[in-house]
Amino acid sequence: MNTLTSPKHLAGQVVDAIRTVAGDGPVALHEPRFAGNEWAYLKECLDSTFVSSVGHYVDRFETELAAYTGARHAVAVVNGTAALHVALRLAGIRPDDEVLIPTLTFVATANAVAYCGATPHFVDSAENTLGMDPGELREYLRRKTDFHNEQCVNRETGRVIRALVPMHTFGHPADIEGLLAVAHDFKLALVEDAAESLGSTYHGQHTGTFGLLGTLSFNGNKTITTGGGGAILTNDAELARHARHLTTTAKVPHRWEYMHDEVGYNYRLPNINAALGCAQLEQLPGYLLAKRRLFEHYRLAFEEVPLATIFSEPAGCQSNYWLQTLVLDESAPDQRDAVLSATNENGLMTRPVWTLMHKLPPYRECPRMQLAAAESLERRLINLPSSTHLAIEGSE
Amino acid sequence: MNTLTSPKHLAGQVVDAIRTVAGDGPVALHEPRFAGNEWAYLKECLDSTFVSSVGHYVDRFETELAAYTGARHAVAVVNGTAALHVALRLAGIRPDDEVLIPTLTFVATANAVAYCGATPHFVDSAENTLGMDPGELREYLRRKTDFHNEQCVNRETGRVIRALVPMHTFGHPADIEGLLAVAHDFKLALVEDAAESLGSTYHGQHTGTFGLLGTLSFNGNKTITTGGGGAILTNDAELARHARHLTTTAKVPHRWEYMHDEVGYNYRLPNINAALGCAQLEQLPGYLLAKRRLFEHYRLAFEEVPLATIFSEPAGCQSNYWLQTLVLDESAPDQRDAVLSATNENGLMTRPVWTLMHKLPPYRECPRMQLAAAESLERRLINLPSSTHLAIEGSE
Numbered sequence: 127m128n129t130l131t132s133p134k135h136l137a138g139q140v141v142d143a144i145r146t147v148a149g150d151g152p153v154a155l156h157e158p159r160f161a162g163n164e165w166a167y168l169k170e171c172l173d174s175t176f177v178s179s180v181g182h183y184v185d186r187f188e189t190e191l192a193a194y195t196g197a198r199h200a201v202a203v204v205n206g207t208a209a210l211h212v213a214l215r216l217a218g219i220r221p222d223d224e225v226l227i228p229t230l231t232f233v234a235t236a237n238a239v240a241y242c243g244a245t246p247h248f249v250d251s252a253e254n255t256l257g258m259d260p261g262e263l264r265e266y267l268r269r270k271t272d273f274h275n276e277q278c279v280n281r282e283t284g285r286v287i288r289a290l291v292p293m294h295t296f297g298h299p300a301d302i303e304g305l306l307a308v309a310h311d312f313k314l315a316l317v318e319d320a321a322e323s324l325g326s327t328y329h330g331q332h333t334g335t336f337g338l339l340g341t342l343s344f345n346g347n348k349t350i351t352t353g354g355g356g357a358i359l360t361n362d363a364e365l366a367r368h369a370r371h372l373t374t375t376a377k378v379p380h381r382w383e384y385m386h387d388e389v390g391y392n393y394r395l396p397n398i399n400a401a402l403g404c405a406q407l408e409q410l411p412g413y414l415l416a417k418r419r420l421f422e423h424y425r426l427a428f429e430e431v432p433l434a435t436i437f438s439e440p441a442g443c444q445s446n447y448w449l450q451t452l453v454l455d456e457s458a459p460d461q462r463d464a465v466l467s468a469t470n471e472n473g474l475m476t477r478p479v480w481t482l483m484h485k486l487p488p489y490r491e492c493p494r495m496q497l498a499a500a501e502s503l504e505r506r507l508i509n510l511p512s513s514t515h516l517a518i519e520g521s522e
Numbered sequence: 523m524n525t526l527t528s529p530k531h532l533a534g535q536v537v538d539a540i541r542t543v544a545g546d547g548p549v550a551l552h553e554p555r556f557a558g559n560e561w562a563y564l565k566e567c568l569d570s571t572f573v574s575s576v577g578h579y580v581d582r583f584e585t586e587l588a589a590y591t592g593a594r595h596a597v598a599v600v601n602g603t604a605a606l607h608v609a610l611r612l613a614g615i616r617p618d619d620e621v622l623i624p625t626l627t628f629v630a631t632a633n634a635v636a637y638c639g640a641t642p643h644f645v646d647s648a649e650n651t652l653g654m655d656p657g658e659l660r661e662y663l664r665r666k667t668d669f670h671n672e673q674c675v676n677r678e679t680g681r682v683i684r685a686l687v688p689m690h691t692f693g694h695p696a697d698i699e700g701l702l703a704v705a706h707d708f709k710l711a712l713v714e715d716a717a718e719s720l721g722s723t724y725h726g727q728h729t730g731t732f733g734l735l736g737t738l739s740f741n742g743n744k745t746i747t748t749g750g751g752g753a754i755l756t757n758d759a760e761l762a763r764h765a766r767h768l769t770t771t772a773k774v775p776h777r778w779e780y781m782h783d784e785v786g787y788n789y790r791l792p793n794i795n796a797a798l799g800c801a802q803l804e805q806l807p808g809y810l811l812a813k814r815r816l817f818e819h820y821r822l823a824f825e826e827v828p829l830a831t832i833f834s835e836p837a838g839c840q841s842n843y844w845l846q847t848l849v850l851d852e853s854a855p856d857q858r859d860a861v862l863s864a865t866n867e868n869g870l871m872t873r874p875v876w877t878l879m880h881k882l883p884p885y886r887e888c889p890r891m892q893l894a895a896a897e898s899l900e901r902r903l904i905n906l907p908s909s910t911h912l913a914i915e916g917s918e
Contacts, residue, residue, distance in 0.1 A: 160571065177556075397742075398798065481780050
């Protein structure tokens with residue numbers, strides 16, 4: 127190993143490259159920015175006293191989310207996990223079903239499956255999208271499943287594989303056309319986990335609007351935030367009605383009676399959080415420009431680092447570049463922790479990708495295909511400081 | 523039926539009595555009041571950019587809730603339903619267990635049991651507390667259960683009855699000593715649903731602090747509100763640690779790694795909602811005085827109405843008087859809907875008690891004791907306008 131490719135040298139190069147983009151001083155991984163009407167809307171919300179589950183900001187936020195994404199309906203909920211839980215229930219997931227999800231994802235994707243009493247079944251990733259690999263998945267399903275009563279059955283476990291849940295990693299769209307074809311051919315419901323991809327499009331269409339249902343997240347570290355929040359997207363009026371019903375304790379409308387006709391959830395987004403969301407959504411176009419500009423800055427800065435490249439949006443896609451992502455060369459996977467240490471010790475907050483789902487204690491025994499690409503990516507991906515303010519107009 | 527006791531007459535008397543207390547114009551059932559530091563704390567929260575699950579208002583809210591209630595630990599979560607779900611999981615509720623809950627409660631109590639895969643088992647109410655009747659419950663358990671391996675087993679279903687979940691209805695403490703004795707004798711975990719009773723005490727001790735765990739709610743209609751929010755109370759440090767772990771996706775602390783060691787939840791209260799909670803909690807003593815004063819006003823106003831009385835706190839208890847409650851005389855149960863119609867048509871928002879849990883479609887088949895007292899109360903309880911501002915100092 128010569129000095130140019132030693133861990134120490136690479137780590138130092140990464141620190142220097144980030145510094146040229148993010149400047150001096152401590153830099154967070156992702157901070158929200160409140161430079162619009164947040165204050166005005168929160169005040170209006172307090173003054174109205176409608177801070178909770180009834181209030182016009184919730185309706186407005188839903189209408190504006192639908193308009194922005196092009197989904198016919200949006201239902202606002204307390205967070206992305208709740209959105210995914212309800213979306214899976216609406217997709218017909220039942221106890222003892224299996225649900226195909228990427229092993230490379232945040233734990234919420236797997237947990238939402240578990241909340242339905244079902245079992246996650248892990249899928250490998252494509253290096254060019256960081257999302258599920260439809261080609262490998264198709265081959266795997268062809269070898270390992272049969273059709274019984276028009277349902278895709280895992281030959282080994284005997285359980286029905288009911289749905290496919292791609293996730294758009296760090297905002298980069300998965301190969302959704304390829305995955306839709308797999309879902310069609312194997313009779314799987316497709317639910318898109320678009321928690322990270324608000325503002326990302328695939329061939330001009332917004333992520334989260336391709337499947338039966340899609341879900342968004344507005345957690346504090348996301349492109350826009352409501353404190354905590356999420357939404358369910360769908361083009362199906364009946365699914366939207368049912369989503370709204372399930373997320374408001376399944377209460378049947380009545381002048382005064384409290385009748386609940388199924389087991390529902392207290393998942394409705396409070397109005398005060400929706401007020402923040404309305405203000406944030408107004409600024410989303412500016413945030414997206416800033417994030418794209420930040421990507422360009424990083425891309426240039428890392429041209430000089432031979433063993434690392436900045437991940438670019440897949441062909442035909444517009445990514446929101448939520449979290450900027452460094453990909454270490456295949457020859458340098460052992461250097462990840464040295465880079466993480468050096469950057470964090472220098473006040474530059476970075477992080478690896480999530481521990482793969484099939485390695486987590488609650489999910490170790492779940493079924494899975496061969497996961498070589500995800501295993502390789504896990505050793506090589508590092509998220510860099512990605513706050514909008516690092517590249518927004520006027521604050522550069 | 524003479525005119526004095528006719529539905530029309532009673533309804534008119536109720537409208538008049540409410541008007542003498544609540545004044546002219548439309549009156550809501552329960553509106554929050556933001557007259558303290560809400561605005562200042564929200565602004566500070568926005569300016570810090572820590573609006574989500576990390577931030578000092580969450581820690582402060584928890585510390586202040588613990589200090590106020592006298593519980594050793596408080597863990598803030600997104601709502602009361604989430605608090606109850608996690609409390610039940612921590613109490614060891616497993617799929618196929620049964621959990622004793624009142625049939626007279628909000629649906630969240632039953633739903634939280636269902637989320638654990640367990641079955642609610644319905645208990646009758648005591649007329650003097652509106653909570654579970656410990657005497658009737660003890661008799662019922664003595665007749666219907668056996669002990670197997672130190673566990674209380676429902677002889678009819680063969681399932682373990684694992685826990686007892688009293689709820690403090692409208693803020694009025696249940697007979698918690700009697701219920702603790704039943705829990706002890708039948709080896710049941712006691713989890714208190716104190717969603718409605720922040721500020722209510724039983725023999726000087728705060729509700730929610732008697733059992734293994736207790737839960738609070740800060741929904742928009744509660745005594746204090748965080749938009750949406752709740753908390754878990756416990757005196758057990760290990761349960762508190764586990765509650766905090768489960769409500770933050772069961773992530774194991776690490777500089778950068780994402781390791782989750784069990785199926786967790788995204789239930790942490792956002793900082794922006796906690797900021798509201800801190801400001802509201804400062805005003806709680808004033809709210810409680812106002813609610814007690816409002817009770818006195820109603821009590822006097824209804825002295826002139828022969829067929830209806832205002833419910834008073836049980837002996838030995840201090841109620842928060844969250845929702846003021848009219849109890850129709852046993853001779854006038856058919857008049858409930860006439861009273862509800864007349865009041866609501868006159869712009870005075872009232873409501874009946876919840877439809878009893880054993881009548882809801884998802885819970886109709888669940889086991890239950892004889893529920894005569896709750897059935898009678900369901901026909902006779904009406905909540906009256908209860909907003910703090912109806913009797914707060916300076917706004918009368």
